[in-house]
Amino acid sequence: MTGPTGSTDRSLLVIGGGIAGLSMGCYAQMNGYRSTILEMHDKPGGVMTAWTRKGYTIDYCIHWLSGSKPGGSLYRLWEEIGLVRGCELIDLDEFFRYEGDDGRTVVIYRDLDRTIAGLTELSPADGPLIREFFGAAKKLVGRDMMADAPPRELMGLGGTAKLLPRMLPLLRPLRKWGPRSLESVAAQFKDPLPAAALRAMWPPESSAFFMLMTQAWLHEGSAGYPIGGSLPMAQSVERRYVELGGEMRCGARVAEILVEGGRAVGVRLEDGGELRAGAVVSAADGHETIYDLLGGRFLGSVHRDVYEGGVLPLFPSLLFVGVGVDDPFAELPQIVTGIETRMPAPLEIGGRTYRRLHMRVHNFDRTLAPEGRTAITCLLEADEAYWGPLRAADPERYRAEKQRVADAVVATLDSRWPGMGAKVEMTDVSTPATIVRYTGNWRGSFEGWLPTPEWQLKEVPKTLPGLERFWMAGQWVAPGGGLPSGVMTARQVQQLICHADGVPFRTTVA
Numbered sequence: 001m002t003g004p005t006g007s008t009d010r011s012l013l014v015i016g017g018g019i020a021g022l023s024m025g026c027y028a029q030m031n032g033y034r035s036t037i038l039e040m041h042d043k044p045g046g047v048m049t050a051w052t053r054k055g056y057t058i059d060y061c062i063h064w065l066s067g068s069k070p071g072g073s074l075y076r077l078w079e080e081i082g083l084v085r086g087c088e089l090i091d092l093d094e095f096f097r098y099e100g101d102d103g104r105t106v107v108i109y110r111d112l113d114r115t116i117a118g119l120t121e122l123s124p125a126d127g128p129l130i131r132e133f134f135g136a137a138k139k140l141v142g143r144d145m146m147a148d149a150p151p152r153e154l155m156g157l158g159g160t161a162k163l164l165p166r167m168l169p170l171l172r173p174l175r176k177w178g179p180r181s182l183e184s185v186a187a188q189f190k191d192p193l194p195a196a197a198l199r200a201m202w203p204p205e206s207s208a209f210f211m212l213m214t215q216a217w218l219h220e221g222s223a224g225y226p227i228g229g230s231l232p233m234a235q236s237v238e239r240r241y242v243e244l245g246g247e248m249r250c251g252a253r254v255a256e257i258l259v260e261g262g263r264a265v266g267v268r269l270e271d272g273g274e275l276r277a278g279a280v281v282s283a284a285d286g287h288e289t290i291y292d293l294l295g296g297r298f299l300g301s302v303h304r305d306v307y308e309g310g311v312l313p314l315f316p317s318l319l320f321v322g323v324g325v326d327d328p329f330a331e332l333p334q335i336v337t338g339i340e341t342r343m344p345a346p347l348e349i350g351g352r353t354y355r356r357l358h359m360r361v362h363n364f365d366r367t368l369a370p371e372g373r374t375a376i377t378c379l380l381e382a383d384e385a386y387w388g389p390l391r392a393a394d395p396e397r398y399r400a401e402k403q404r405v406a407d408a409v410v411a412t413l414d415s416r417w418p419g420m421g422a423k424v425e426m427t428d429v430s431t432p433a434t435i436v437r438y439t440g441n442w443r444g445s446f447e448g449w450l451p452t453p454e455w456q457l458k459e460v461p462k463t464l465p466g467l468e469r470f471w472m473a474g475q476w477v478a479p480g481g482g483l484p485s486g487v488m489t490a491r492q493v494q495q496l497i498c499h500a501d502g503v504p505f506r507t508t509v510a
Helices: 019-030 073-081 110-120 124-140 154-176 184-185 192-201 208-220 230-243 286-293 302-307 384-393 395-416 430-439 483-500
Strands: 011-015 033-039 050-051 055-061 092-098 105-109 225-226 247-250 254-259 263-269 274-276 278-282 316-327 341-351 352-363 374-382 423-432 470-472
Touching: 011 019, 011 208, 019 033, 019 105, 019 302, 019 483, 033 050, 033 184, 033 278, 050 105, 050 124, 050 302, 055 192, 055 230, 055 374, 055 423, 092 192, 105 192, 110 124, 110 192, 110 230, 124 154, 154 208, 154 483, 184 192, 184 208, 208 225, 208 302, 230 247, 230 254, 247 352, 278 286, 278 483, 286 302, 316 430, 341 395, 374 384, 374 395, 384 395, 384 430, 395 423, 470 483
Parallel strands: 011 033, 011 278, 033 247, 092 341, 278 470
Antiparallel strands: 050 055, 092 105, 254 263, 263 274, 316 374, 316 423, 341 352, 352 374
16 A cells, blocks of 8 residues: 555544544554543534524434434444444334425335335326336445445455455446436426425435445335434433543544644644644544644645645535424424425525425424423525625624514414414524534535545545545545435555554444
8 A cells, every 4th residue: 555654653643522623533543552642622513413592402414313223234233433322223114205385295204115105196207207216225225335344545456356256236227227316316306396305315426326325225114213313412422532541622622733744743723832642533524624623735736626626526515504383293294304395585695595304303302302392403505605794794693684584484473383383482593604613524424425426436536646644534535415424434544554554454343
């Protein structure tokens, strides 16, 4: 392997305490390295977080946990980092509802046969396409995603040959649907309603294969929801890390990665303090890492293409609205990702016009609200370029704009369930500026790079040219983002470090 050379110094600094950083620390400790995680926020978790308002918990991250069924390779990784330890996972019957303007509703079920039957009844003319597309997901049921595969840098021909039997069942659907975007699939529908629902379920630029794989996991019961939401799982991984002997330092913002003789040797903190180590891993924002912490001195061609050339689109930033309602929503079906419905009046804000709202009613998780009440979260795509400068230049107007968003959400709830507006006890609005402030994510993106057809089998390099003893992990090196990218890339980076140091890679289960 070419790249960073080995070291006898088994100390490691990890920048960022989100799921990638926490996983990185766990794997470092499992392999005999002395690691310290440096997190700028006052608690770890990154975007895998939640906060409370007036007795309600607003969960920012988890909708479903991929690989939640015991026995698969991804579940093994969850066990290794302690993510699912003591966690109650439930499978809901419905995945998504799209309420059309014409009074019809699209329902995507966890069960693929119910989805195919329901969509075909709704739009008979699209029956052949519906059966072909969702039938492809059925062929992926039970197929392992090989989350435990070694990094490509270490595989070679022998490693590829060993994985080939596990890869073969994925190749045909990957060849057919991987090169296609969801938009190209949606454009084939004769009925505009299921087409609109497909575009609303997932970013339309995404590879269709990623959606099919998600539907397959749902069908087999391997995409469950963890009761309690995101933060308890992040705290569980933090406990696993500390139990393994790692050091967690919150409120420790890194200002610079120290480089001497072409090697990363430590970091300088914002308070002026310096920490030294045998290697540095950034599990923090990729743009800030490359352009700020390293001053743009070690910029590879792929990194330049994605950050400057725009060859990879970002997951959007969000207006994320938490609502607390004095109602149990007992009659509403329990839905994994929620309902998208029409707003009673357009909302024009930040250069965008909103006509529809995505609402997730957490009537399936009573731990998030006081007894007899329900927490609701609502999503609207937004632009950091508007909300960031507004917050900095005019805080009063920023607050007023947030209130306009909250008012529009309450009005939509009241329109969808008459009288519900009077039962609202709490609203809280997170903007793209909020995400940047607490996580540093570039442009407020909540999940990094979109998994486009062109990048379905590509990765952003984990190393930078001319810089030894430095690696990157997390959503900025793995298009598709999410929890799997955090743990998988961290595991792979530790394998690369072990290989460079001549240390056998090993894991244990919590």
